[in-house]
Amino acid sequence: MAAEVKGATHNIAQMMQMTAAREVYGKVLAELGKKNKDIVVLTADLMRANKSGQFRANFPDRFFNTGIAEQDMMSIAAGLALEGKIPFASTFATFASMRACEQVRTDIAYPNLQVRIVATHAGVTMSGGTTHYAVEDIAILRSMANMTVIVPGDPNQVGKVIEASLDYAGPVYIRIGRGKEPVVYEKEYDFKIGKAITVRQGKDATVIACGIAVFHALQAATKLAEKGISIRVIDMHTVKPLDTEAVLKAARETGKIVTAEEHSIIGGLGSAVAETILEGGVSVKFKRLGIPDVFPPIGSPEELYAEYGFDGDGIARQLTSMF
Numbered sequence: 001m002a003a004e005v006k007g008a009t010h011n012i013a014q015m016m017q018m019t020a021a022r023e024v025y026g027k028v029l030a031e032l033g034k035k036n037k038d039i040v041v042l043t044a045d046l047m048r049a050n051k052s053g054q055f056r057a058n059f060p061d062r063f064f065n066t067g068i069a070e071q072d073m074m075s076i077a078a079g080l081a082l083e084g085k086i087p088f089a090s091t092f093a094t095f096a097s098m099r100a101c102e103q104v105r106t107d108i109a110y111p112n113l114q115v116r117i118v119a120t121h122a123g124v125t126m127s128g129g130t131t132h133y134a135v136e137d138i139a140i141l142r143s144m145a146n147m148t149v150i151v152p153g154d155p156n157q158v159g160k161v162i163e164a165s166l167d168y169a170g171p172v173y174i175r176i177g178r179g180k181e182p183v184v185y186e187k188e189y190d191f192k193i194g195k196a197i198t199v200r201q202g203k204d205a206t207v208i209a210c211g212i213a214v215f216h217a218l219q220a221a222t223k224l225a226e227k228g229i230s231i232r233v234i235d236m237h238t239v240k241p242l243d244t245e246a247v248l249k250a251a252r253e254t255g256k257i258v259t260a261e262e263h264s265i266i267g268g269l270g271s272a273v274a275e276t277i278l279e280g281g282v283s284v285k286f287k288r289l290g291i292p293d294v295f296p297p298i299g300s301p302e303e304l305y306a307e308y309g310f311d312g313d314g315i316a317r318q319l320t321s322m323f
Contacts, residue, residue, distance in 0.1 A: 017183045021155040021176035022120050026051030028159040029088060033059050036166060042077050042089040044070045050090040050120045070095045074103035074117075081113040086166060092126065093119035093134030093175055097141055108171045109144040116165050118174045122151075123211070123262035124291075125178035129298040134175075135291045139267025141173040142240045148172045148193065151210035151261070151269075153235035154184035160191040161237070168193055175211070177262075179301070182215045184235070196243035202232030205256035205319050208247065210236050210269050213260035213289075216305065219312025224319060231319060239269050244276045251282040256322045258287050260310045262301075265290040285322045289315060 033039050033055055040062045047053045047065060056063040066073040070091050077087035089096075096104070096119040108115045119137065126132040141149050148170060152158045158176055165172050172193075184199060191197075199214065200221050207217035214235045221231035232254055234246060251257055257277065259270035270288030277284060289310040296304050305311040309318065 018180035019155045019183060020178075020180045021152065021158045022049070022051045022178070024155050024158045025118060025120075025162065025176065026054045028162050030054040030058050032163065032166070033062065036086065038084060038086045039166075040064065040080050040085045040087050042066060042073050042087055044068055044073050044091040044095065046091055046120075049092075050118065052090055070100040071103045074100045074115075075107045077115045078103075078107040078111070078113050081108075081115050086114055086116070088116045088118055088162075090118040090120060092132065093122035093137050094126075094132055096173075097134060097137035101140060104141070105144050109146045112146040112170045114170065116162075116172045116174060118176070120176050121178040122175045123177060123301070124296055124299075124304045125301050127298065127300060130295040133296055135262075135264045135296065136267070137173075137175065138239055138261070138263045138269065139271070142267065142272065146170050147240065148238070149175070149240040150193065150238050151175045153197065153199070153210065153214040153237045155181050156183055156185055157191065157237065161193070164191060164193050177212060177301075181212055184214055184218065194238045194241045194243060196246040197235040197237065198232065198246075199235050200231065200233040202230040203254060204230045205258065205322060206232040206234060206250040206254045207258045207260055207315060207319070208234045208236050208250065208269070208273055209260040210239060211262050212301075212305075213262060213310055216310060216312045216315055217260055220315035220319060223312065223316045229319070229323070236269060236273075239272055242272050242276060244280070247273055247276045248280045248282055251277050251280070251284045256285045256319070258289060258315060258318055258322075260315055261290045262305070262310070263290050265292060287318055287322070289318060
């Protein structure tokens with residue numbers, strides 16, 4: 001069952017406080033490095049991009065830059081894990097999930113090693129077109145046995161994910177964007193890998209979202225509340241293992257489910273939720289929102305969210321059509 005968080009703000013103006021997830025990652029990693037000497041950090045010539053330079057400045061002997069050799073980086077991370085270290089390996093999401101796919105699968109997932117793959121510039125946040133977009137990565141990593149897949153619901157949640165991962169068994173894929181994003185959680189709250197968070201209660205329909213789409217879902221819920229429509233919003237930060245109890249509870253109680261994600265609608269959060277509902281035997285109205293079966297063109301993230309209908313207005317339109 002999803003935990004309800006009292007610290008989540010429903011004030012859209014307040015949520016326009018912006019921060020970058022990779023900045024949080026770099027800061028928290030450096031802080032944790034002081035407490036845990038087993039933490040090591042690897043990057044593929046992207047220290048400035050993924051903000052791991054702060055860790056390097058403090059612990060140069062525990063920092064490894066492999067250069068533009070993502071496959072080697074993943075294999076080295078596996079070796080360090082076998083020696084009892086906790087490696088955090090960082091590169092762009094498209095390279096972590098595709099260029100180094102075989103090494104992630106065979107060297108890390110297959111032996112079930114405690115490697116944390118922190119994939120930055122995910123989704124369409126790179127603004128560099130198809131070659132640098134990562135809209136298939138959740139589907140790829142989710143299909144690997146032993147792999148945990150996490151898409152934090154706001155930038156500050158990244159810190160909680162990194163800290164929670166230290167004692168978590170097996171490999172973890174942590175997916176974050178490039179730029180500044182709205183802060184959803186304004187107060188302290190409990191976080192647990194695999195436990196969804198209900199950030200807004202509602203009875204008429206549910207939006208199950210991850211990443212930036214959590215903010216978009218709250219925008220939609222606020223808009224529809226003005227029309228007397230009550231929308232539940234669930235932050236499904238852990239796409240695998242999915243909180244199936246939270247999904248089925250929402251399906252039974254609201255009867256309408258919309259999923260929203262900055263990823264292809266094939267194989268991502270929407271697919272995972274659909275599989276759960278179908279296997280659970282619950283009859284609902286259902287729609288997946290995200291990137292359709294296309295290669296997105298070059299554009300700003302905000303333009304593409306609107307183009308494909310999973311910004312706040314797009315989610316609101318979809319929900320309205322279901323009544």
